[in-house]
Amino acid sequence: MSISVRKTEREDADVLLRLIVALADYEKLSPPDEDAQRRLVRDLFAKRPRVESMLAELDGVPVGYTFFFETYSTFLALPTLFMEDLFVLPEHRGKGAGSALFRAMAELAHNRGCGRMEWTVLDWNQPSIDFYERFGAKRSSEWLPYRLTRPELQTVFQRRSD
Numbered sequence: 001m002s003i004s005v006r007k008t009e010r011e012d013a014d015v016l017l018r019l020i021v022a023l024a025d026y027e028k029l030s031p032p033d034e035d036a037q038r039r040l041v042r043d044l045f046a047k048r049p050r051v052e053s054m055l056a057e058l059d060g061v062p063v064g065y066t067f068f069f070e071t072y073s074t075f076l077a078l079p080t081l082f083m084e085d086l087f088v089l090p091e092h093r094g095k096g097a098g099s100a101l102f103r104a105m106a107e108l109a110h111n112r113g114c115g116r117m118e119w120t121v122l123d124w125n126q127p128s129i130d131f132y133e134r135f136g137a138k139r140s141s142e143w144l145p146y147r148l149t150r151p152e153l154q155t156v157f158q159r160r161s162d
Helices: 010-026 034-044 097-111 126-134 150-158
Strands: 003-007 052-058 061-073 078-088 116-119
Touching (some): 010 034, 010 078, 052 097, 078 097, 097 116
Parallel strands (some): 078 116
Antiparallel strands (some): 003 052, 052 061
16 A cells, blocks of 8 residues: 655645545534635635645545644744644544654654644544654643634724723
């Protein structure tokens, strides 16, 4: 069995979207609607992409992907590679595709001079937690994730006094 990881190309858009929908199904979340799917493709393949992606293939068949982008650490004064998604279809797990994707991300972060690589994991997803910890990843206990959704963002910027 041959495992390869490569940059996602525009002609991979349909395959990538199917994998993203499969991730949503696995995580019991609503998949991106048609408008969101169009934005994903637009942002991934724009002249100045907002995100990047890689595909993992087993014997030439796409079975997984990763979505990532750079953020920046002011204290390190270095970029951080943020991995938004790493997903392998459940029926293809345990064959090395996930490890190949993760190693490709670590190599990319290192080659880009990143000070770190970060990602989040759902608290119920013990198989993923175990996977990352096998590579030596440490769960951050000092930082708590926060989020504002689109409607909340509007409320914040429309508020005039605080």
